[in-house]
Amino acid sequence: MTTIVAIATAIVPEHGSVGIVKMSGTTAVAIAHQLFQTAGQQVWESHRILYGHICDPVSAERIDEALLLLMLAPRSYTREDVVEFHCHGGMMAVQRVLQLCLGHGARLAQPGEFTLRAFLHGRLDLTQAESVYDLVAARSTRAAQVAMAGLKGKLADPIRQLRMDCLHILAEVEARIDFEDDLPPLNLGEIHTSLATALSTVTTILATAHQGQLIRAGLKVAIIGRPNVGKSSLLNAWSRSDRAIVTDLPGTTRDVVESQLVVGGIPVQVLDTAGIRETEDPIEKIGVMRTQAVAQSADLILLIIDAQSGWTAADESIFEHITKEQVHRSLILVINKIDLVSEPSSIWLPETLKKTPQVLTAAAQNRGIHQLEEAILATVHTGTIQAANWELAINQRQAAVLQRAKMALEQVQETILQQLPVDFWTIDLRTAIQAFGEITGEEITESVLEHIFNRFCIGK
Numbered sequence: 001m002t003t004i005v006a007i008a009t010a011i012v013p014e015h016g017s018v019g020i021v022k023m024s025g026t027t028a029v030a031i032a033h034q035l036f037q038t039a040g041q042q043v044w045e046s047h048r049i050l051y052g053h054i055c056d057p058v059s060a061e062r063i064d065e066a067l068l069l070l071m072l073a074p075r076s077y078t079r080e081d082v083v084e085f086h087c088h089g090g091m092m093a094v095q096r097v098l099q100l101c102l103g104h105g106a107r108l109a110q111p112g113e114f115t116l117r118a119f120l121h122g123r124l125d126l127t128q129a130e131s132v133y134d135l136v137a138a139r140s141t142r143a144a145q146v147a148m149a150g151l152k153g154k155l156a157d158p159i160r161q162l163r164m165d166c167l168h169i170l171a172e173v174e175a176r177i178d179f180e181d182d183l184p185p186l187n188l189g190e191i192h193t194s195l196a197t198a199l200s201t202v203t204t205i206l207a208t209a210h211q212g213q214l215i216r217a218g219l220k221v222a223i224i225g226r227p228n229v230g231k232s233s234l235l236n237a238w239s240r241s242d243r244a245i246v247t248d249l250p251g252t253t254r255d256v257v258e259s260q261l262v263v264g265g266i267p268v269q270v271l272d273t274a275g276i277r278e279t280e281d282p283i284e285k286i287g288v289m290r291t292q293a294v295a296q297s298a299d300l301i302l303l304i305i306d307a308q309s310g311w312t313a314a315d316e317s318i319f320e321h322i323t324k325e326q327v328h329r330s331l332i333l334v335i336n337k338i339d340l341v342s343e344p345s346s347i348w349l350p351e352t353l354k355k356t357p358q359v360l361t362a363a364a365q366n367r368g369i370h371q372l373e374e375a376i377l378a379t380v381h382t383g384t385i386q387a388a389n390w391e392l393a394i395n396q397r398q399a400a401v402l403q404r405a406k407m408a409l410e411q412v413q414e415t416i417l418q419q420l421p422v423d424f425w426t427i428d429l430r431t432a433i434q435a436f437g438e439i440t441g442e443e444i445t446e447s448v449l450e451h452i453f454n455r456f457c458i459g460k
């Protein structure tokens, strides 16, 4: 395969002490020999680091003082010869080294092409390759742990087993089609048990899709309410920062203020918004419009009210507005400033809010944050996640394919039940086998590969 090259580290001016240029392919070592001058007697051996200078062979200019790491096939990420130049960080050194490699026969790698080669050479299966992407994209410890579990084969192993089990049933069935007279009849009881077990495994794995979506995409939470109820104070207390300006003047927040948090392993984007009210102030007006846009795009809305003033007509109108447009969205009622009232739990609330989860807080005193997080987790998890499943969390592609496998297996069960001829079984069994193969990559089309690897960054 042609030699590919890319900058493997982030390129940021004035930042990053080290930048890595990575090359993989049959001519990688030869190109490195042309560009890298080692000092003294250093041996070009696999898994060794050499010290020297990267020089332009034409102008003899020294481009950088660097380390060179050699990983010869097949003991490398791509299973090809891999060379890494560990240069000085920042913008220039790595870009100039990249240009030199390109000028000496390497071509710029496509996004994810190193990992694609690792997959094509059998070093990783498809679930592991997707886990590599997940690990790089992880925004919480939990997401990173799930990615590492995938990298270890925690998803591939059961899927491969399912495929083997279906192949076994298919072989039994096909043997009956070809050599009906020479073989004992099919053991229907055994097949029934195998199918039921397979279906139960598929259903268990499918149930992790919801948590997969949560830990990958995260949750967008909007703090909404009247001016001065303590929305910004809540953001600050929650993020343990002074991120948002807090004053006792209603209409303090004009723009959307964002903070990134992690709640129970889920990355959460919290958005503090301008308090909603009728206003003539042109800046505040824009702020209120932005609040409405944020409320519409959020996965979860925290509607904040002031414990002292209780449920007001203005709260009612905001609530109506939110629920009118967001019937499907989750809502939590946060009763703030409970330090100012003696009986916060006896605050009157309309009947329509009786089913909405409620949390009592005193944001200015950092009280109630833990309960708020618990209420959020309870809302997003409602019955769909068992803690035991946390280790594994399939992505949307895997869920869609697995759903196809599930339907096919159910169809096989139905076919047996209706006592249809065995030829009928094979069609659905093959569909299930094909689906399992698409998850691990044993059966795959070019467009699926493109879809998966195009999401990667260049250099991975």
Ligand SMILES: Nc1nc2c(ncn2[C@@H]2O[C@H](COP(=O)(O)OP(=O)(O)OP(=O)(O)O)[C@@H](O)[C@H]2O)c(=O)[nH]1
Pocket (backbone or CB within 6 Å): 225, 226, 227, 228, 229, 230, 231, 232, 233, 234, 245, 246, 247, 248, 249, 250, 251, 252, 253, 254, 273, 274, 275, 276, 336, 337, 338, 339, 340, 361, 362, 363, 364, 365
């Ligand atoms: N006693 C008490 N005061 C609070 C509490 N939370 C916020 N406050 C006070 O309420 C006032 C308004 O707080 P903010 O956080 O700015 O309110 P907001 O909802 O962001 O207001 P706008 O940005 O104007 O919409 C400030 O003086 C806060 O110190 C609380 O739990 N208890």
Ligand SMILES: [Mg+2]
Pocket (backbone or CB within 6 Å): 231, 232, 233, 244, 245, 252, 253, 272, 273, 274, 275
């Ligand atoms: Mg505010």
